[in-house]
Amino acid sequence: MNDKNNKNSIIRLFNVSKRFGGKLALKNITLDIQQGEFIFISGPSGAGKSTLLKILYLADNIFEGQVLIDGMNLSRISSSKLPVLRRRFGIVFQDFKLIPTRTVYENIALVLEAAGKKTSFIKKKSCRY
Ligand SMILES: Nc1ncnc2c1ncn2[C@@H]1O[C@H](COP(=O)(O)OP(=O)(O)O)[C@@H](O)[C@H]1O
Ligand SMILES: [Mg+2]
Structure with a gap:
């Protein structure tokens, strides 16, 4: 990905690695996701898909490397700001939750x-008129 495209990146990873004990689950992941981009992450069971997603939706903040979400460096934002950032994520879990x-x-x-939306907006979005 070149610099021209990087300015539209909403999620950026630089050399992200994740270890569980001595085991390396993610190794040097560098990735740019553009605003509005639709992407798939595929790989066999145990490849690290869930681990990567947990970092991206801020469920796991213990990793090596740098992650930027909308220009915010996850290693530098205060823990009090994390819930605010999390509210901007929509996640559909396999097991519904x-x-x-x-x-x-x-x-x-x-x-x-x-997410702080108004009742009128919520009703409209969820088709409850
Ligand atoms: N909480 C955890 N503790 C220890 N090892 C883990 C944990 N979560 C994932 N792993 C290990 O990290 C690797 C990647 O797992 P995971 O991200 O769940 O893969 P996938 O979602 O692609 O099937 C696997 O080897 C898995 O055993
Ligand atoms: Mg998984």
């Missing part, structure tokens, strides 16, 4: 509420 005691609407609304 829905709250069983809430309705479908309430599950959707909860995420948007946490």
